[in-house]
Amino acid sequence: MAKLFNLTWVFMLLAILAVGGGTAVLPEMQHMTVDQFHWVTKGQFRDIYSLGQVAPGPNMLMVLLIGQKMAGAMGALVVGLAFFLPDCILTLLANRLWVHFKDSPWRAAVQHGMAPVAIGLMLAGTYAIARLSIFNLTSLLIAVSIFALLLWRHINPALLVLAGGVTYALLPHVFAHLFPH
Amino acid sequence: MNDASVVAEARAETQVPLATIFWTFLTAGAISFGGGVVAYLREYTVSDTKWLDDEAFLDALEISQTLPGLNAVNMSVIIGDNLRGIAGAIVAVAGLVLPGVVVIMGLGAFWQAQSHNPQIKAFLIGVAAAAVGLLSTVTLQLGHKQFVKPLDLAIIAATFVSVSILRIPLYIVLVVIGTAAVLLYRPGAKHEVLQERARQLRERLLHRHYIRLRH
Numbered sequence: 552m553a554k555l556f557n558l559t560w561v562f563m564l565l566a567i568l569a570v571g572g573g574t575a576v577l578p579e580m581q582h583m584t585v586d587q588f589h590w591v592t593k594g595q596f597r598d599i600y601s602l603g604q605v606a607p608g609p610n611m612l613m614v615l616l617i618g619q620k621m622a623g624a625m626g627a628l629v630v631g632l633a634f635f636l637p638d639c640i641l642t643l644l645a646n647r648l649w650v651h652f653k654d655s656p657w658r659a660a661v662q663h664g665m666a667p668v669a670i671g672l673m674l675a676g677t678y679a680i681a682r683l684s685i686f687n688l689t690s691l692l693i694a695v696s697i698f699a700l701l702l703w704r705h706i707n708p709a710l711l712v713l714a715g716g717v718t719y720a721l722l723p724h725v726f727a728h729l730f731p732h
Numbered sequence: 733m734n735d736a737s738v739v740a741e742a743r744a745e746t747q748v749p750l751a752t753i754f755w756t757f758l759t760a761g762a763i764s765f766g767g768g769v770v771a772y773l774r775e776y777t778v779s780d781t782k783w784l785d786d787e788a789f790l791d792a793l794e795i796s797q798t799l800p801g802l803n804a805v806n807m808s809v810i811i812g813d814n815l816r817g818i819a820g821a822i823v824a825v826a827g828l829v830l831p832g833v834v835v836i837m838g839l840g841a842f843w844q845a846q847s848h849n850p851q852i853k854a855f856l857i858g859v860a861a862a863a864v865g866l867l868s869t870v871t872l873q874l875g876h877k878q879f880v881k882p883l884d885l886a887i888i889a890a891t892f893v894s895v896s897i898l899r900i901p902l903y904i905v906l907v908v909i910g911t912a913a914v915l916l917y918r919p920g921a922k923h924e925v926l927q928e929r930a931r932q933l934r935e936r937l938l939h940r941h942y943i944r945l946r947h
Contacts, residue, residue: 564903566801567800568800569801569802570799570800570906571797574871578902579895579901582899594853597856597860598856599840601859601863602843602856603836604860604862604863605765605839605859606839607762607831608761608762608764608769608804608829608831608835609769609802609805609829609832611802612829612832612836615833615836615840616840616843619837619840631833635801635805635825638800638801638802638805638806639801639806639809639825641799641800642796642799642801642806642809643813643818643821645799646792646813647813649791649795653791657919659917659919660914660915660917660918660919660921661914662797663917664913664914664915664916664917665798665910666797666884667875667883667884667885667887667888667913668887668888668909668913669797669874670871670874670878670884670891671887671890671891671892672891672902673871673874674871674888674896675891675892675895677867677868677871678892678896679896680860680863680864680867681864683860684857684860684861684863684864685864690857690858691861693858693865694861694862694868696865697862697866698865698868701865701866702869707765708765709765711862711865711866712859712862712863712866713859714862715858715859715861715863715865716855716856716857716862717858718858719854719857719859719861720851720854720858
């Protein structure tokens with residue numbers, strides 16, 4: 552019961568702090584679920600994040616697996632509601648009130664001011680995943696070549712993400728085959 | 733027949749059925765692999781069904797980006813709410829996340845059963861490394877305007893350093909840097925006026941050059 556309670560308030564807090572989307576809140580999520588509550592290890596957090604990348608829809612559905620790991624189906628349900636419901640309610644209210652502050656000069660101030668904060672948070676999220684996944688030349692090359700490829704032309708990111716996984720899993724075998732001792 | 737019932741009838745005729753909303757968002761949620769859900773939503777709700785025009789879509793995107801939460805989910809709430817009120821918002825979000833929920837729970841079960849499989853582990857490390865490349869591109873594309881503006885670049889750097897290097901809790905970062913950033917852009921802030929004047933001057937100069945070049 553205490554476990555479900557902790558899952559609820561942690562993911563509700565993360566939902567409210569997710570200014571700039573899911574990536575923006577990744578460092579805080581890692582800090583709370585790995586360092587503070589020890590619900591998952593660093594490696595498991597990275598694995599769960601990667602599973603979210605290969606599932607359709609919003610990548611952040613990966614939070615369900617943290618709940619599932621801690622408290623089964625009930626944990627997944629609790630985490631899902633805690634992480635998604637608060638922002639849905641906020642958005643619903645904002646949508647209804649939008650006509651009242653659409654033309655307010657402060658709306659522009661909030662938008663202009665928060666845009667670079669959100670970008671900074673996304674950089675921090677990217678850096679957090681980099682710290683978890685880039686620790687040798689192969690993983691570095693995968694990240695850099697996908698960055699370059701996507702800047703060069705638009706390719707379905709899902710294919711590139713899968714290609715990255717297959718490359719990392721197969722490359723040691725390819726090398727062993729090419730350069731036998 | 734009185735006026736009210738005519739209006740009600742017309743409304744009922746133009747109302748999008750909840751099942752259609754659900755199906756549309758279910759499709760978007762099922763085929764949007766590797767992010768980019770918002771692009772699919774635009775195609776389905778603006779280009780295909782004409783439920784909303786481009787301006788309404790951009791309004792919805794603006795609200796979604798300013799508020800906390802995932803853009804795609806917030807967008808679904810707004811589009812669903814605009815079409816059919818709270819019930820519309822609920823079926824839109826349910827449709828959007830349902831395929832992902834089913835797949836992620838399945839993948840999770842497989843992952844837990846294979847937790848000692850080195851191939852799976854290597855595959856997931858490669859996926860995460862690939863995601864770093866993808867996230868870098870997305871961040872650069874979203875922030876291309878901010879990265880070249882000195883004030884914005886300073887806010888970006890301050891935010892990144894506070895979270896990633898100094899490990900300051902996110903709520904403190906948001907309250908302190910967020911408030912400072914909004915105040916820097918407050919209505920009538922001096923530098924904004926100056927910037928606007930500089931922009932107008934630049935435009936005038938450009939225009940003059942352009943005319944001169946043409947002659």
